[in-house]
Amino acid sequence: MVNERILQEISRDDYFSDAVRYFWDKRASQAEDQNNRGVKDQGSRSEATGGKHMDGFFSLIETLLLDVGVPAEDICTRKRNLDLPGFFRAEKQWDLIVIKHRPEGEKELVAVLELKSQKGPSFGNNINNRTEEVLGSAYDLWTAYREGAFKTSPSPWLGYMLLLEDCDKSRKSVRNNEPHFDVFPEFKNASYAERYHQTCLRLVRERVYSEVCYLLADQEEKMKARNYSEPDEMLAGTRFLRSLCSHLNNFYELK
Template sequence: MSAAARWSEESLTRAVQKMWTARAVSTRSGKHMQAIESLIINHVLDVTGDFPLTILQGDKATIPGFYRPRKNWDIIGVHGERLVFAVEVKSQDAKKLGNNANNRNEEAVGSATDLRQVYANEILGKGDSWFPWLGYIFILEDDERRAATRDSAQKVDAAFPLDPIYGERPSYARRYHVLCERLLETKLYDGVSFMICPPSTDGRITHPDEGTGIRFSDFMQSLDERLDEYRKLVS
C-alpha cells in the first residue's frame, strides 16, 4: 500500500466549494458533505487497492456507543468484524457561529471519548489489540465580518482568567484552531484537519501554519500510514 497522495489541493478546493454550494441549499440530509467524503473515500480505495475494506456512510456508518446507545459517524472503514477507521467531517458557516461554536467543541470531544470507552469496556474489540484510527475535519467559513477576524467574545467579569493560548478576546477562527490542535495533542483523534474557506467558486482554502499537524495533508498522511499498518497486521 502506497502512502503517495491520490488527491491535490485543487481537488480539495473543488470539494469544499461543492460543500458550500450544497450547504446553502440544506444541511438536514447530511449530504452537503458528500464531495469531501467522496474525496477521502476515493483516496482510501485507491491506496488500499484490492484489499477487502468496506467503506460505509450515513445510517450504515453507525456503531455502538458507551454514553449513548449508538453513534453515527460520517465515514467508517470495516474489515470483517473489525472497525479500521472512523471519520467525522464538520463545517460551520458564519451566520450561526454564536449558537453553534460550543456545541461543535463538545460534539468533537464527546464522539471520540465515547468511542474510546466503547473499546475500553470491550463493547467492540474484545480481546483485540487493534484500535481504530479516528479522524476529524472541520471547515470554517471565511467571513471577515463574523468568522475569521472578528473579536467574537466580549470581555466579561469571570471567576478565573482564560488559558493564555486563546488571548483575551479570541475570534472563532482562533477557538476552532486551538480545538483542532488540542484534539490531536491529547490523542483524542489520530488525524485532524482545520480549514478556512469562503463560500465562493473562486475561494481558496487557508490552512494553519506549517508544523501544527492539522493541515489536510497531515490528516491524509496519518490515515495512509495507519491503513498501511493495518494491512501489515492482517497479512
Template sequence: MTTFEDYDAAIRALWAGRDLQTQKQIESGRIDAGTRGSTTGGKHLDPLQELVAEQFEPLLQIGAKVRSTGVLTLPGWYRRAKNWDIVVTYGDTLIAAIECKSQSGSFGNNFNNRTEEAIGNAVDLWRAYEAGHLGRVRPWLGFIMVLERSQGSLESVRDRGVPIFPVDERFRDTSYTDRYAILFDRLVKERLYDAACLISAEKGKGIHSEPLEEVSTKNLTAAIAGRVEYIKGLA
C-alpha cells in the same frame, strides 16, 4: 496521492451542491461550468466525505469495507450508539471513523456545540473500544471542519461575563477560527483524534487558507496513508 487541489474541488462542490466528480470535470474544462451536478439535498458534505473515503480504498484489496453513505452507527459507552460520517471496518474490527462538519454563520451559537461534540464523540468511542466493542486493533479517529471565512469567524470574540477563575492565556484576543485551530491541535496532541483538519473557505469559493499546518489537508492525507499501510501490514 490526494492533493490540495482535490480538497479544493471538494469544497467548491460543497458550496455549489455538486457531486465531486462533476466538480472535477468542471475544473478540467470537460463540461460547462454552469452545469450543476447532482444536488445534495441537505448532504452538502458528501463531496468531502467521498474524497476522504477514497483514500482508504486500497484497503478494499484485503477485504475491508469503506462506507461514507447511509446510517453508519458505532456503539458507544456513555450512550447507546453514535452515527459517524465515514466508517472503515475489517472483519469485526473498526479501522477508522471520521466526522465531517461545516459551519457557516452563527459562530457564537455553534462553536461550543461543535467543541462538545468533538470531545464527547471521541471520549465515548474510546471507552467503547476499551470495553471491547470495536475489535482488538486500536481505531483511528479523524475530524474535519469546514469553516466559512467571514468577519464573524475572523474577528476577536467578545466574550460575555468574567470567568470565576483565570482562563488559558492562549485564548486571549482570538477569533472563532483561532479557537477551532487550538481545539483541533490539542485534540490531536492529546490523542483523542489521530488527525484533524480545519479548512477556511469563503462561501461559494474553494479553500482560502488552512489556519494551522498541524491540522491541515496535507497532514490529514499523510495520516490516512500511514493508517492504510499499517493495516495492510497487519493483514
C-alpha cells in the same frame, strides 16, 4: 506502502478545492429548494438542514481509500450502516467507517471519521455545542473500545475534519466572559476562527483524535483554483490523509 502517485495527489495544493466548491453550491441549492417549496428556516439554517453539503469530502476520501487498495466492502459511508456502539449511549452514527472483514468471519475496526462544517452567522451559538459534541463523541468511542465493544480490534484511527466559513465575522476578535477566572491566553479575545484553531490543536495534542484537519473557506473565492486555506501545518489536509494511509498500512497491502 502507498505509491508515489497517490502521495503526490493528496499533497496537491488544491486537493480539496472541488469538495469545497461542491459544499458552497450544495448549500445554495438547498436554500433555494426550500424557498421554492415554501419551507422557512431561520437565517442560513435552510442551507444546512438539507444535509449532503459535505458529500464532496466523503467522495474524495472514499475514492482515496479505494485507490490505495481498501476493499469496497470494508468502507461504510452514508449509503451503508454507520452505527458503532458507545459506552455512555447505545450507539452513534459516524460519517465514515473502515471495518476489515477477515476470512474467518472476524471484523476489525480500522478507522472512524467525523466531518463537520460551520457557516455563519451564528458562530457564537454553535462553537461550544460543536466542541462539546466532538469531545463527547471521542470519549464515548475510546471508552467503548477500552471496554471491548469492538472485540479484538487494534486501536482504530480516529479522524475529525472541520470546514469553517472564512469571513469577517469568523475573523473578528470576540470578547471573553470571565466573571470568576481568566480564560487561557490562547483564547483571550480570539476570533471564532482562532478559537476553533486552538480547539483542533488541543484535540490532537491531547490525543483525543488521531488527526484533525481544519480548513477555512470563503464563499466569494469558491471559483479559485485554491479556494480554501489551512491555518496550521499540524492540521493540514496532507498530514491528515497521510496519517490515515499510514494507519491503513497496518491492515492492508496498499498499492
